[in-house]
Amino acid sequence: MSFVIDGLQYSNWSESIFRQIRAGGLDAVHVTLTYHETFRETVARLEQWNRWFERFPELIFQGFTAADLAHARATGRTAIFFGAQNPSCIEDDIGLVEVLHRLGLRFLQLSYNNQSLLATGCYETEDSGLTRMGREVVAEMNRVGMVVDMSHSAERSTLAAVDQSTRPIAITHANPAVWHPARRNKSDTVIGALAETGGMLGFSLYPHHLQGGSTCTREAFCTMIARTAERFGTHFLGIGSDLCQDQPDSVVEWMRTGRWSKTVDYGEGSKEAPGFPPMPGWFRDTRDFRGLGEGLRAVGFAPDEIAALLGGNWARFFASSFGPALAAGKMEGRAAE
Template identity: 75%
Template sequence: MNPLIDGLQYANWSEKIFRQMREGCVDGIHVTITYHESFRETVLQIERWNRWFERFPDLIFQGFTAEDVAKARDTGRTAIFFGSQNPSCIEDDIGLVEVLHRLGLRFMQLTYNNQSLLATGCYEAEDMGLTRMGREVVAEMNRVGLVVDMSHSGERSTLDAIEHSTRPIAITHANPHSWHPALRNKSETVLRALAESGGMLGFSVYPHHLKGGSGCPLESFCAMIARTAELMGVERIGIGTDLCQDQPDSVVEWMRVGRWTKKVDYGEGSAAAPGFPPMPDWFRDNRDFGRIAEGLRKVGMSEAEVAAVMGDNWLRFMAESFGPMANG
């Protein structure tokens, strides 16, 4: 059987959600464990996960390698792969890249909307591309096997990362800008460069990234995936739902505001709608991946193509990406 892998979630984790993962037969998930948190605060988040792993060993375990997806499938559990949406966790210390990789971090965004020490986020007016430290950190991430994720980065920084990285990068959760012109969605230039370099795009179900928002029909989402498969190649795409299940709205404020401003920044929301938007009715939680697969079949994808999008591609990418560089 083919694996089912989600390229990004950030839920308010609970036994209920872990059981829904099992109901949905989800074998591997890249979970966000940290945004603006310092290294020490990030380690506290790892400690929270360690307690969940200890409490629910029959439902989840920490994934370190692509083989853990098969282990999850074989033992009826979900492998949890850690990721960071901002490089705050490495502070100003390149040595923390290897340390966090040892602790299981497998994806790290170089920016989260704003300028970071490494690159420019998609909400800045100017994009300066990779910084001096950014180039060093990308090389170190390449060396140890920590995936560069540019989901929240600006266009130039993203193209810079694709070019500078010696290993394929990922945009774990975003959609094509041509389908829905959100600031977070990606241009065809970026998507082509990503595909040509062997990278991966995970399609987001987060309503702000969907044409029509929460009311976006499944058919529209799946037709967009089929068109993107033609643009990028069906082997370069997967799912990255950006599911933020059961989160209180205080969390989306932390995601957007962190400690960088004393004002409220609404990010993709607005003063009138500051909270998490409701998910589309065809994707409420981890039990609904089958609906996406069915939708892909309906827009004409073959079984092999559906399997590629639903997990095979992420699995191949993980196998290529999570270990030390072959000639490193």
């Protein structure tokens, strides 16, 4: 039995999207709960999810541990695991790491494009690595079992996080920069560091991360995965689709500009194309996960590799990442320092 898992989505959730996720056969999705929201605002997002869990119990439930993957499969539902794309949710308070872990937060990005209290984002001109608080927070995340996600962080900070963390880290949604040199995509140095340390890279289908943008073909995308696997191995690769279905453009404005600027920051977009870019025709929503499997087969992946890429690797990572450090140390043979 192999699980199918999407390593990142941030859609404008609805019954329709939940039904697509089921139609796509996904056992779990890592869902972004917040970007720049404060702790209290993050809790309000969680409350909205609690209402969805209460309303659609036949489709979704909140995931807390890797055992929820089997529970999802057994009950024909999808487990929703939460993450945050910026550490705003812990504000300046290390104690909120454990509180949010208890509430179900399983991934936390140390920065989102800009400098945070913890680390540098990929849009800053200077990258100073982990801050004093950043090192403390990584240790606390390691202790409780919250995954360090460096998807939107700058390179030196990312390598510092790999080095500082006693447990493997993730880049839930990005592609190799060698394939498409977007500022959000990752160097071979970073990808190699993930491969060597038991981390994870989720390939992104967000058009700004794709060679050719919205016109990128499924074959080109799957060939990029094959090249990455040839170079670094398949063991640490998954999908992090970055699907933002049905979101109004005001949401991408919030992601990019938050409350930190009075001017518009276009981020990966531009003044001419400020909104969400259109998805490639072969990946409109989660139902196209099935097509991804066909695309991977067409570029030469074997069935067991396809199973690993579409969720098996994420499942193994979930199992070793979401529990307290000591248990994980035993499971992985990689003790917390």
